[in-house]
Amino acid sequence: MIQLRDLKKNYLVQGKTIPALHGIDLKIEKGEIYGIIGHSGAGKSTLIRCINLLERPTSGEVIVDGVELTKLDDQKLQEQRRQVGMIFQHFNLLSSATVGDNVAFPLKLAKRPKAEIRKKVDELLKLVGLEAHRDKFPSQLSGGQKQRVGIARALANDPKVLLCDEATSALDPQTTNSILALLLDINRKLGLTIVLITHEMHVIRSICDRVGVIDGGRIVESGKVLEVFLKPKHPTTQEFVEQVADSTELREAVAHEKATGSRTIARVTFLGEQTYQPILFQTMQETGTVFSILQGTISRMKDTPYGQLVVELEGDEKQSMHAIETLRKRGLEVEVI
Amino acid sequence: MGLTLENVDWSEIAEGTGATLTMLGFSTLFAVLIGLPIGVILFLTSRGQLLENRAFYSFASIVVNILRSVPFIILMILLIPVTKAIVGTSLGVLGAIPPLVIGAAPFFARLVETSLREVDRGVIEAAQSMGASNWQIVWNVLLPEARSGLIAAITITTVTLVSYTAMSGVIGGGGLGDLAIRYGYQRFQTDVMIVTVVILLVLVQILQSFGDRLVLKFSRK
16 A cells, blocks of 8 residues: 655755665555554654655655655645545644534545535544534644544545554543544544554554554564564664563562572463463463462453563473473463573 | 814814825725735745745845835835826825835735744645645635734734824825824924824724734634
């Protein structure tokens, strides 16, 4: 659906060339939710703005639904942009127009007939749950409601792609969740491809299928959300994982245990159905190993449940190794720390 | 010795007030019609905007500054030949309108530029992302979003024009300023002077509070 090829962007600041993106290659499939996570200044905002050419890349190709955007003239580009909706961190609604007029705005720009606009606005307001607020002005709405207006507006032209530029960063956690649920709902109902950028792990974990970690203008790690976050390789990715799994405590616990004896400490990862089965307990019982749990998480990424337990195995090394081998045979991932 | 109004010819005052209002109405109208597009162009060609063009912006900016820095009373005299060419006379109500417009339009254009700068950059970006053309952005985003600022700009321009119309009395422009100079100054009839000043003062008050009310009505922030 979206393909970026060797995308580079330099900014000219006071006569000096500052590179923001160093050759990004990215392929986003139709119907998926792709998340790009990075710290501020990593280039994620520039990257998402390149997808609809709000920022013109210095070099490289931007292909959306088979059309190379950088080669289009202004008018063709304006037509193509209607295929790509966008929502923003600060909503960017017209303060002088009502909720209804804001949603109607892109249709008005596309010069659609009035009756069609009315009907479409009704549908969209219903979809985002704002039928009752049609005649209000943005200043009368809460942040979450404003973002719902933004979403309805972005969907007005029936786009194939929705770009979300830090869409939940200005919202409180509860409102963030309701907006994420709405995005997931739209993705499923309309089969819309969604690209979002964020600095919050929580956003990626809740709704994304795949993720790209951006750092210093480069995608340093990418893949399925589960794989990237259960086995983070790049230091930046590890930092983001630590945002949600409080590993400083774990590190202290491990250090403490290691200092007190020659015990084996292992991280056991469960995926999907395994998460709710007593595999760990059974295995330990069968092999006669005594264990204690130092830290544990049972959670889900989008729809997949997963668990990660850090366990300490008591007894001699040979016995512990046997237990670990058995766990591996039963399909669990075990890493000795 | 109290103030008597023995020299005041009320029919002449009424006529003068009418002439001032006529000058004010037409000059405001044309100053807005000419100044608005100039202000929009100044904004669009300024740095970081949709039609950024440094050479054009600097040139337009200098022209606007020159017109604004010439004192109105001198501008009026300098423009006499231009005025004659446009409306056929440099006297009376008709002769006063061209210099009023030329004096006020650049001033208004600057105010327009400033109020457009107040429009949230993100909203312009959002419109671009929806495939809006530059013209659509001006018409459907910039002008409506800056509406209350623009109304305030029109109010300030009109109030400034009130004092300009009075000045135009010096070169035979007609209206209340003309009365004040001919009777109040040249014939020492202080009462006429005071009456004209009071009328101008009331006029400014009415315009300002009307403008303020409109701004409040259209303000959505």
